[in-house]
Amino acid sequence: MAETSTTRDEAIRDLRGLLARLQDAPHDSTLWAALPSMLSGYPELACHLGTKAFELGRLTDAELLYQRSLTEAPDFLEAHLKLIDLLEAGNRLSEAETACGAMVRAVPVVPSMLLRLARAQTSVMRYDRAIETLDALLELDPLNPEAWLLMGEVAANSYDRIDLAVSAHDRAVELAGSDIEVLLKAARYFRYNRDFERAAGLFRRMVELDGRVTFRPDFCRDYAECLRETGHADEALRIAALGLEIYGKMKREAPHETWEWLSVLQADILLQAGVRDKAAEVLRSIPMLRPTSGSPYGRSDYLPDTGARLERFRRIVENRDVVVALQGPSLAMLEERIDELADLDIRYATVSIFPPVEDRVLARIGRQVDILSILNMAVTRSWYDELTAFLTRTTPNLLITQPYALGTLTEHGTTQAEFLARYDERLLYAPANAGPGFPSRPLHVHASNTLSGFLPALVMGRPRRIFIFGADGGGSPEVSRRPYFFYADINTDETEVAEDFLTRPDMIDYRGRPDRLNEVNRRLMVDAINCDKFLDLSLMTLRESLGVPTPPIYNVCPHSVYGLFPRINVDEAIAMLTSGPNGS
Helix, strand or coil: CHHHHHHHHHHHHHHHHHHHHHHHCCCCHHHHHHCHHHCCCCHHHHHHHHHHHHHCCCHHHHHHHHHHHHHHCCCCHHHHHHHHHHHHHCCCHHHHHHHHHHHHHHCCCCHHHHHHHHHHHHHCCCHHHHHHHHHHHHHHCCCCHHHHHHHHHHHHHCCCCCCHHHHHHHHHHHHHCCCHHHHHHHHHHHHHCCCHHHHHHHHHHHHHHCHHHHHCCCHHHHHHHHHHHCCCHHHHHHHHHHHHHHHHHHHCCCCHHHHHHHHHHHHHHHHHCCCHHHHHHHHHHHHHHCCCCCCHHHCCCCCCCHHHHHHHHHHHHCCCCEEEECCCCCHHHHHHHHHHHCCCCCEEEEECCCHHHHHHCHHHHCCCCCEEEECCHHHHHHCHHHHHHHCCCCCCCEEEECHHHHCCHHHHCCCHHHHHHHCHHHEEECCCCCCCCECCECCCCCCCCHHHHHHHHHHCCCCCCEEEECCCCCCCCCCCCCCCCCCCCCCCCCCCCCCHHHHCCCCCCCCCCHHHHHHHHHHHHHHHHHHHHHHHHHHHHHHHHHCCCCCCEEEECCCCCCCCCCECCHHHHHHHHHCCCCCC
């Protein structure tokens, strides 16, 4: 017994000595590496030191210390939460979901833990799992507005509980009381889905609860749009004017990048109000009033040497025409006429699910996709092998993506760092859902769907003209039979043999589910309408604040819901492409 006590005393003395040395040399890797093995019996200290390591940017050491803490005390909630925070901060989203599941199994369940798990499942687009978790949570805590809000978000993205999307948001609003965050998220859901009456009512309720809410950067813009769409033109003008005034005041003391963002918001308010010349004037003033010093491409949210990546991108495009092949049913028109483009020196681009575009269309003329955009992790998960094959081709090509789309790489036995190192020169980051690009962050994109994120990035490649095929936007005459061109006609027979791609994760099966088919087309239409709005602002911002011209862009789908660009038919498109400088 005395020997054990002595050994313990020596271990404590050694640990104290190491901690003292670490105090003087906080970046000594040898000291950090020695710590985990010395913390037997000290789960709280291991967790505390993990947090210190995390604050110092020593993420590997922090992870080892959190794991040591959990080895010592598997039910230590704080260590579970800290580990999940670390994994999410590193964009290791699949691992974060797994860690949340481990927490729920190890610690006596409370509603907040189930909510954290459901959020992690939602972030990796495991909507079926999230619904199960939220069902369990709402049995425990049926009056939780955040749980109902998340249930509405999940239902709006999945195809299993379509009916819950609106009703769950309504229930969250009923329970929210004066919770501005819940009300604001619900208002934005209804606004995006064009239920402007509901959204306007919620914006009005928030102003009545707390007038300071108008100082949130995009509140007045969103509220003014809802008022305008519901016929309250005078009130919309008043709120828009208030927004312009508030953003002007906020700009006086704002740091450089925030100042630029507030200027873009002012332009957006003016653009939505139909005052295009004034919007352009505000955007042109950005580089004149606050010139950006140095290169804007050295940001931590861009890849290293992004300036050189852009140059490689421009060499691939090199002022050629670009055909963007989307997957709407009308892409069949290009499929029928693709032979007429066989000898042309043009570039081909697409978004998301690209193998059917290559296999069904481009393979007929011996071509492949040159420029690909994937902003969604579900596509990476479903088509990972094809994506890595794309990135190892001998011909020059480019993947435009963002960290979120790579958040599940551990499911394929690799990490984001390994993926970036392996395919480095083929990658360009364009962070989505971060507002349009402006001088301080020229590659950021504003995305309602992948097209609205991809087109501004494509314009940065300086194409001569852009021809978009397959952009039905839910408006196809084929809508009752197929959602995308590569699906077979869908009937109500659930015994019909499934197509091969339907066995992949995250691919939606519409056989025998007319409700799903109706819903996907509703979502495509909503996305298309919002895409027009996002692209109008994004392309204007690039033109006026960065001097990046918008090339002629044509929508080769006469029945398309997308309305921002001229709609032309396939005969006109083929004639334009085959005339002029596109010889092989």
